[in-house]
Amino acid sequence: MHTPPSDDxxxxxxxxxxxxxxxxxxxxxxxxxxxxxxxxxGLMLAALNLRPAVTSxxxxxxxxxxxxxxxxxxxxxxxSVPAACFALFGLTAxxxxxxxxxxxxxxxxxxxxxxxxxxxxxxxxxxxxxxxxALALAGIAVSNILMPVIVKRWFPDRxxxxxxxxxxxxSLGTAAAAAATVPMTDALGGSWRSxxxxxxxxxxxxxxxxxxxxxxxxxxxxxxxAGATDTDAPxxxxxxxxxxxxxxxxxxxxxxxxxxxxATAAYISMGWMPQIFRDAGVSASTSGLLxxxxxxxxxxxxxxLPRIAARLRHQxxxxxxxxxxxxxxxxxxxxxxxxxxxxxxxxxxxxxxxFPLALTMIGMRTRTHAGVxxxxxxxxxxxxxxxxxxxxxxxxLYQHSGGWGQPLALMAGFMVPQIVAGVLAGRDRHxxxxx
Numbered sequence: 558m559h560t561p562p563s564d565d566x567x568x569x570x571x572x573x574x575x576x577x578x579x580x581x582x583x584x585x586x587x588x589x590x591x592x593x594x595x596x597x598x599g600l601m602l603a604a605l606n607l608r609p610a611v612t613s614x615x616x617x618x619x620x621x622x623x624x625x626x627x628x629x630x631x632x633x634x635x636x637s638v639p640a641a642c643f644a645l646f647g648l649t650a651x652x653x654x655x656x657x658x659x660x661x662x663x664x665x666x667x668x669x670x671x672x673x674x675x676x677x678x679x680x681x682x683x684x685x686x687x688x689x690x691a692l693a694l695a696g697i698a699v700s701n702i703l704m705p706v707i708v709k710r711w712f713p714d715r716x717x718x719x720x721x722x723x724x725x726x727x728s729l730g731t732a733a734a735a736a737a738t739v740p741m742t743d744a745l746g747g748s749w750r751s752x753x754x755x756x757x758x759x760x761x762x763x764x765x766x767x768x769x770x771x772x773x774x775x776x777x778x779x780x781x782x783a784g785a786t787d788t789d790a791p792x793x794x795x796x797x798x799x800x801x802x803x804x805x806x807x808x809x810x811x812x813x814x815x816x817x818x819x820a821t822a823a824y825i826s827m828g829w830m831p832q833i834f835r836d837a838g839v840s841a842s843t844s845g846l847l848x849x850x851x852x853x854x855x856x857x858x859x860x861x862l863p864r865i866a867a868r869l870r871h872q873x874x875x876x877x878x879x880x881x882x883x884x885x886x887x888x889x890x891x892x893x894x895x896x897x898x899x900x901x902x903x904x905x906x907x908x909x910x911x912f913p914l915a916l917t918m919i920g921m922r923t924r925t926h927a928g929v930x931x932x933x934x935x936x937x938x939x940x941x942x943x944x945x946x947x948x949x950x951x952x953x954l955y956q957h958s959g960g961w962g963q964p965l966a967l968m969a970g971f972m973v974p975q976i977v978a979g980v981l982a983g984r985d986r987h988x989x990x991x992x
Contacts, residue, residue, distance in 0.1 A: 720917050855906065
């Protein structure tokens with residue numbers, strides 16, 4: 558059940574394995590302990606900002622719809638915007654990282670998040686609101702793609718642990734935004750504009766370590782912060798051939814489909830779950846707390862799950878377990894949405910931990926830094942593209958059926974291809990062997 562020492566991943570048992578050859582951009586650690594601590598803090602702060610732009614909106618979606626005059630279908634489009642931005646802007650991340658370095662691009666992404674969240678409360682109509690949201694989501698998109706790249710490059714002997722760290726930060730930020738947005742809105746005068754805009758402050762705080770790291774990279778600091786270190790891995794192998802042939806890889810497509818359907822479930826939950834509970838008679842603040850519980854399940858599990866996955870030769874069993882939790886949660890929402898609300902929130906929160914599992918599998922299914930860049934970009938961009946219709950279809954079905962029976966059936970149906978693709982992607986093989 559244990560993976561042998563390999564180039565693409567080092568578990569705690571294999572942390573002392575031999576370094577990779579130089580042409581693969583072998584393991585490089587921060588030049589000093591304090592720089593390593595700054596990098597770890599930067600990862601955590603960046604992760605905290607990768608979901609509040611989305612989950613802060615769910616509990617206030619009804620107020621935003623009423624104020625801006627959105628229909629249910631338009632609100633469905635709004636809940637699909639994150640996936641669309643992640644797909645489109647994520648495609649630019651590898652090219653930008655080769656040109657400027659991953660650290661600089663994550664820094665720019667955080668600046669875009671802060672700016673978009675700051676501008677969104679000033680929107681006077683749907684178009685402006687969508688544009689400001691898209692700016693924040695573009696910053697999230699490039700950071701999403703580059704997180705696995707940064708972890709594998711700067712912490713090659715701690716992939717599982719560091720993936721767990723930023724996955725935990727991501728879940729914590731997600732849950733905090735869901736739980737705190739409504740209370741903060743009430744404390745700031747009751748306007749949804751204040752409640753959404755306050756999250757720009759968190760992004761501004763996260764910018765601080767990344768400004769230092771990006772400056773160190775451009776200034777030629779030694780170690781992984783250096784600009785050469787950031788960019789030499791993609792150039793180490795011929796860029797054109799693998800990039801052209803990744804579409805022929807069954808592994809890459811399985812990862813993309815698995816990532817796409819888990820993203821579909823996550824963004825349906827973040828966009829629509831509070832509305833499901835509110836329609837069942839639950840208050841707005843409690844609905845936000847229920848969403849927070851769903852997201853908070855990822856805080857401990859996102860730290861533990863990558864470690865477990867790193868020790869398994871085949872991660873399919875974890876995919877199936879998470880899928881069963883999801884199917885049970887959807888069945889419960891259909892049968893007793895208010896009576897068992899807390900239980901269903903817990904079950905669906907566990908199911909949504911397919912996200913850190915997918916990120917860990919991206920690192921495990923590659924041997925080189927160039928490979929993880931390409932697989933991360935392909936799986937996440939194609940996956941988010943596949944996830945775009947899901948929240949929109951839920952909004953259309955909700956508006957035309959007048960209830961949640963059909964949308965919940967659709968959500969449960971999405972879980973089946975997620976399980977199948979995840980089992981295929983979890984097999985012990987590597988992208989480089991296929992392309």
